[in-house]
Amino acid sequence: MKEQGYLALVLHAHLPYIRHPEHENFLEESWLYEAITETYIPLIRIFEKLAEEGIEYSITMSLTPPLVAMLTDPLLQERYVRHIEKLIELAAKEVERTKWIPSLHPVALMYQQRFNEARYIFVDKYKKNIVTAFKDLQDAGFLEIITCPATHGYLPLMDICPEAVRAQIKIGVNSYIQNFGKRPRGIWLSECGYHPGHDVFLKESGLRYFFTDTHGILNASPRPKYGVFAPIYCESGVGAFGRDTDSSKQVWSAREGYPGDYDYREFYRDIGFDLEWDYVHPYMNANNIRTFTGIKYYRITGPTTDKEPYIPERAREKAAIHAGNFMFNREKQIEYLNTLMDRKPLIVAPYDAELFGHWWFEGPDWLDFLIRKIYYDQDKIKLITPSQYLELYPKNQVCTPSMSSWGYKGYNEVWLEGSNDWIYRHLHKAAERMVELANTFPNANGTMKRALNQAAREVLLAQSSDWAFIMKTDTVVPYAVKRTKEHISKFNSLYESIKTNNIDEGWLSSIESRDNIFSEIDYKVYSNA
Amino acid sequence: MPIESNKCTFFASTQAKGEKDKGEAHMRIDIGSKPHNPILKEAKGEEGELDVLTMKEQLTDPTVGGREIFHEELQKAAVESYIAYMIPEDYHLPERYGDDRLIIQVRDPYWLHAYWEITDNLKEAIKERIGHKTFSRSYPILRIYDVTEHDITENKRPDYFDLRINEEADSWYINVWKPDRAYRVDLGLLTENKDFILMVRSNKVRTPRDGFSDVIDxxxxxxxxxxxxxxxxxxxxxxxxxxxxxxxxxxxxxxxxMGSGAIPSISSPIKWQGGAEAKRPFWLTVQTELIVYGATEPDAKVMIQGDPIQLRPDGTFTLRFALPDGQEVIPIKATSSDGKDEITITPVVERRTIK
Known part of the structure; x- marks a missing residue:
């Protein structure tokens, strides 16, 4: 092995569970559709192409249970097909409409081609289930897919009820096994949220590693010898990998990151907001509100509201340069680390997958260039997954990571502040009651069993970190508030009806079909008896 | 080191209230085109290339750019009414669960959050025990113990400080000043004689370290x-x-x-940027589009500016073009299915914008 060090790229793919069978169209379902078109399919495309060309690479990717559940849900799959077909129709109109504007016309053609390709990959190639694309890439040895807590629950604020933490992890693992046909080796803790002691639950579920933010490792005790450039073991024996700042900042940072380059596509200027209402409104997923369509003609241009047209070739060229720059910096980092460390250093670079393509339109191109350049242009660094690194270096320092998250300010404040702190008395109570139910009814059958399983689903759905996050970031607050109240309220009703053995079967069926995540769930996971 | 005793000088608190930082999540990142990297500074080459491609072109056609048709506040209101309409069910959560409990959670190395619930039964029982008069002259406090060295026991009470709270409050943020310490909190009444009447005791938490560990392996x-x-x-x-x-x-x-939330990885499908950018000066935006429509025999072939177009089954057609400044000559040629007849009609359209 001539390489001097390793780079672990980690993509965390997650969306909250949003599925509204009761409505023909639902605005927030577009999160999923946009992410499929703009992120997941472009990633599949580049990963497959690299594999076809015989380029070796190793990427770690988490696909959260709610995301997998949505991607494998027949209703949402059908709705995506409808969505992409409408987009294709709109793109064709755009190709015509922009005919006399030479600077926009090629961009319209680009969208038309991309949407057609998305449709081909989704419908023809993967028969509407793109999870199989990721599974195939894992089976072929290119991806290491890891799991996530069941509904992306924020575990540090669940610590009061350890059974709830355990259930989030166990169900996350079970859902993974069901979808990927083997046990996951690692887990992405939601929002990188680690609370000392939770590694014990990971151990119980057979998980070998997780990630923390930089300070989770740097502030660990005893002080980790290699900082974040090698994993540590918790006392439970589970490995903890810390995020490298520099590689994160170059992609994430609003001030210094690549995605802010003036040549890159402007995210906010979308024809959904730019064009005449009668023309665009048939393509809005919410009848009377302007929304994003995904067709965006402008580049960032600079700190101005007057944007200039997007030039795809130029943006692509910039993505190649940025990939080169990123690799160059990692090489320098590795060279320097080699003067300080007595083993080959590891740089861990985790990102939200939806950053690539959705927010940073050129992100998938950048990743493609980066993987190629690492393979062809140098031999100092090599891509690796955490499991592979642990195989190379099975002996690691034992330390306790510090409580931390990758949220703003590094701890729990994003999910525990004025806008959202009211949820915890309800979430905690529901979790406690769920444990009580599981202990009281150790062997339920029939309707009772279904009610108990549904109660577990409602608790889990209420626990999604996304609701607190949306409340804090002030985007679609009423939706997040409604979802939280809805699941808690359904849980409370189930709790009462289970306790009094008075279950309305019709009502149970209706909420089962509505909140249908985790068909294989077993409520006994909450038992501590 | 235990906390120094119950002096009020080393704590502060805020009552639970909204503290939204609008605009944080949807920050626009259109500042700076150059990736900055301290390591790179020492190396020549690649950074130079980055400059070369920084766009210098000016907008050549003023009819292309323009601004969006978008009103942020109206948009937000529309989304709110949309959600209210789509999810009409109004779920009510219980205000109380009938428990006597106090739960504390860590917010960060320096702050805890506490929430609680006290039943009327407990209040009545205390009132009976200490007498109505004493009860009415006492006030609720949170007593925050540093239990890092030892927990609260019958004969040993760790160092603590008190925090007076509102009668109606059911949650509080507590500034505990010291990271990497364990805490437990009592909610109780402080009487006129400074006797502490315990109502409910919390769980125990530990704040995280806010720096590197001194422990070396x-x-x-x-x-x-x-x-x-x-x-x-x-x-x-x-x-x-x-x-x-x-x-x-x-x-x-x-x-x-660097936190998550700095960039909208899951952005709302509606546009909501928040912050200062929403406030723009008075504005007007005007764009023009041209609709060309017509009809011929359903089986005829029609070309517009040399490109074939698709007819509807009834032989009609509609085309829509963004119309920039300047003149457009638009020959529309229809040819009959047998190729024998041909008609061309050529509208000429000019847009001229006067500002």
Whole structure:
């Protein structure tokens, strides 16, 4: 092995569970559709192409249970097909409409081609289930897919009820096994949220590693010898990998990151907001509100509201340069680390997958260039997954990571502040009651069993970190508030009806079909008896 | 080190209230085209190339750019009414669960959050026990114990401080000042005679460390200087020299700037940027589009500006073009299915914008 060090790229793919069978169209379902078109399919495309060309690479990717559940849900799959077909129709109109504007016309053609390709990959190639694309890439040895807590629950604020933490992890693992046909080796803790002691639950579920933010490792005790450039073991024996700042900042940072380059596509200027209402409104997923369509003609241009047209070739060229720059910096980092460390250093670079393509339109191109350049242009660094690194270096320092998250300010404040702190008395109570139910009814059958399983689903759905996050970031607050109240309220009703053995079967069926995540769930996971 | 005793001077608190930082999540990142990297500064070459491609072109056609048709506040209101309409069910959560309990959680190394619920039964029982008069002259407090060294027991009471709270409050943020300590909180009444009447005791939590551990593992030891270099690099400040304290403070800055939520990875499908950009001066935007429509025999072939178009089954057609400034000559040629007849009609359209 001539390489001097390793780079672990980690993509965390997650969306909250949003599925509204009761409505023909639902605005927030577009999160999923946009992410499929703009992120997941472009990633599949580049990963497959690299594999076809015989380029070796190793990427770690988490696909959260709610995301997998949505991607494998027949209703949402059908709705995506409808969505992409409408987009294709709109793109064709755009190709015509922009005919006399030479600077926009090629961009319209680009969208038309991309949407057609998305449709081909989704419908023809993967028969509407793109999870199989990721599974195939894992089976072929290119991806290491890891799991996530069941509904992306924020575990540090669940610590009061350890059974709830355990259930989030166990169900996350079970859902993974069901979808990927083997046990996951690692887990992405939601929002990188680690609370000392939770590694014990990971151990119980057979998980070998997780990630923390930089300070989770740097502030660990005893002080980790290699900082974040090698994993540590918790006392439970589970490995903890810390995020490298520099590689994160170059992609994430609003001030210094690549995605802010003036040549890159402007995210906010979308024809959904730019064009005449009668023309665009048939393509809005919410009848009377302007929304994003995904067709965006402008580049960032600079700190101005007057944007200039997007030039795809130029943006692509910039993505190649940025990939080169990123690799160059990692090489320098590795060279320097080699003067300080007595083993080959590891740089861990985790990102939200939806950053690539959705927010940073050129992100998938950048990743493609980066993987190629690492393979062809140098031999100092090599891509690796955490499991592979642990195989190379099975002996690691034992330390306790510090409580931390990758949220703003590094701890729990994003999910525990004025806008959202009211949820915890309800979430905690529901979790406690769920444990009580599981202990009281150790062997339920029939309707009772279904009610108990549904109660577990409602608790889990209420626990999604996304609701607190949306409340804090002030985007679609009423939706997040409604979802939280809805699941808690359904849980409370189930709790009462289970306790009094008075279950309305019709009502149970209706909420089962509505909140249908985790068909294989077993409520006994909450038992501590 | 235990906390010094129950003096009020070293704590502060805020009552639970909204503290929204609008615009944080949807920050626009259109500042700066150059990736900055301290390591790169020392190397020539690649950074130079980045400059070459920075766009210098000016907008050539003023009819292309323009501004969006979008009103942020109206949009937000529309989304709210949309959600209210789509999810009409109004779920009510119980205000109380009938428990006597106090739960504390860690917000960060310096702050705890407490929420509680006290039943009327408990209040009545206390009232009976201490007498109505004493009860009415006492007020509720939170008593925060530092239980790092030892927990609260019958004969040993750890150091604590008190926090007076509102009668109606059911949650509170508590500034505990010291990281890496364990805490337990009592909610109770402080009587006129300064007797503390316990109502409910919380769970125990530990705040995280806010810096590097002093504990060094002999088996995994390296010299201080190398820690410094490694940790400095880990925080993204490249190669250089600084004390571990300075490295710690850089870490603090890093945490504020790098958090999830800095960029909308799951952005709302509606546009909501928040913040100052929403306030733009009075504005007007005008764009023009041209609709060309007509009809011929359903089986005829029609070309517009040389490109074939699709007819509807009834032989009609409609085309829509964004119309920039300047003149457009639009020959529309229909040819009958047998190729024998041909008609061309050519509208000429000019747009001229006067500002």
């Amino acid at each position: 002999e088996e995994w030891m390296i010299i201080e200087d190398e820690y410094r270099k490694l940790y400095r690099l880990a925080i993204g400040y490249g190669i250089g020299d600084s004390s571990l304290e300075i490295v710690e403070s850089m870490l603090e800055r890093h945490r504020r700037e």
